[in-house]
Amino acid sequence: MAADPLQAILDEITAEARDATERGKVADYIPELACIDPGQFAIAVARPGQPTLTAGDAGVPFSIQSVSKLFMLALALGRLGDRLWSRVGREPSGQAFDSMLLLELEKGRPRNPFINAGAIVTTDAVLEGATPREALGALLRFIRAAAGDEAIHINDRVAASETATGHRNVALAHYLRSHGNLRNPPEMTLGTYFHQCAVEMSCAQLADAGRFLVGGAGAPRLVSKARTRRINALMMTCGHYDGSGDYAFRVGLPGKSGVGGGILSVVPGVASVAVWSPGLNHYGNSRLGTEAMERLAARTGWSVFGPEGKGG
Incomplete structure (x- = not known):
């Protein structure tokens, strides 16, 4: 051949x-x-x-x-449909992925689901009515089904490393919460988000x-x-x-x-x-x-x- x-x-x-x-x-x-x-x-x-x-x-x-964000977005759209867009926009940010500038100017509604603030909101949306274990389990099942590979997993060391050093993400989550755009406790959403990124x-x-x-x-x-x-x-x-x-x-x-x-x-x-x-x-x-x-x-x-x- x-x-x-x-x-x-x-x-x-x-x-x-x-x-x-x-x-x-x-x-x-x-x-x-x-x-x-x-x-x-x-x-x-x-x-x-x-x-x-x-x-x-x-x-x-x-x-x-952050490649994980597109899989979590697919999961969120499957659960919430177009209701997700009331909480996160669909426009380019023109700012760094962890910037707080636009989030402050636009009153806690992130520009899109791929910057950190938007991805935190997307993860928070998937967590509604679910535990972090259930949300992460659903994410892994989706990725494994997409890849046709059951061996894909989360690296707990990377998740712990991000949890210990992700201070800017903590600030973003609390700012979102102050505008009512985080429905779960920030620690719960962030813990899920850090593990999601550690796939x-x-x-x-x-x-x-x-x-x-x-x-x-x-x-x-x-x-x-x-x-x-x-x-x-x-x-x-x-x-x-x-x-x-x-x-x-x-x-x-x-x-x-x-x-x-x-x-x-x-x-x-x-x-x-x-x-x-x-x-x-x-x-x-x-x-x-x-x-x-x-x-x-x-x-x-x-x-x-x-x-x-x-x-x-």
Whole structure:
């Protein structure tokens, strides 16, 4: 059987990443992430109904951090539907992921569900009528069903590390509570949120888990087509915080990043792509992961805006 030409592209991109001298800076404000080797790199492409292709360190587990927000958002929309949007907006923030500035100006309603304040509200919404154990169990079941892998788990050491050092998130939660936009005790919502961010997956598992947002034959049917479209739209406009416009310009695909160095991108109707490199750029997104996605989009023609032509 002929080799898949996409595998050669992934191998090329991985070799280029291995040779990079500028790798970004790991998220050292979370002690458990500060010791991660920035020399690691992985990429995986999952096309529904076809074998998942990988290159680099694609079997190494890492903390998905804010990539978890898109799975919790899918869960929240399944439980609350459009009622969620009365508590969180759908607009880009133009601010850092943990900024309090807009939250103060806009009276406790976060701009979108992918900045920290918005994700805390989303987690709080899933907790209504549930215990933290039940909410986290539902999240893990959703991710495992999406990936087709029961081995995915939460790293308790990372969760404890975030609990001990997440002072800004504590401030955000209490500010939300002061405006009546947190229904559960802040400690309860934050404990759930910190454990949610500590979900641990490999690049191959993350690519597989993103197939439910791809659509088409063979993709897991976990949410409706309309909801898939809306989650992808939010990933495009808000998935990389104040770097979302830059990622859309360079890559042209919906994507969600995390400070663990992971990025999950979706090529609607075609594939789910995960990249991982722990070093971050100044936006808090994977530096080499973003560059790798830019190269992949250019070499495959994958973009919601059409294939790349000459010029820039």
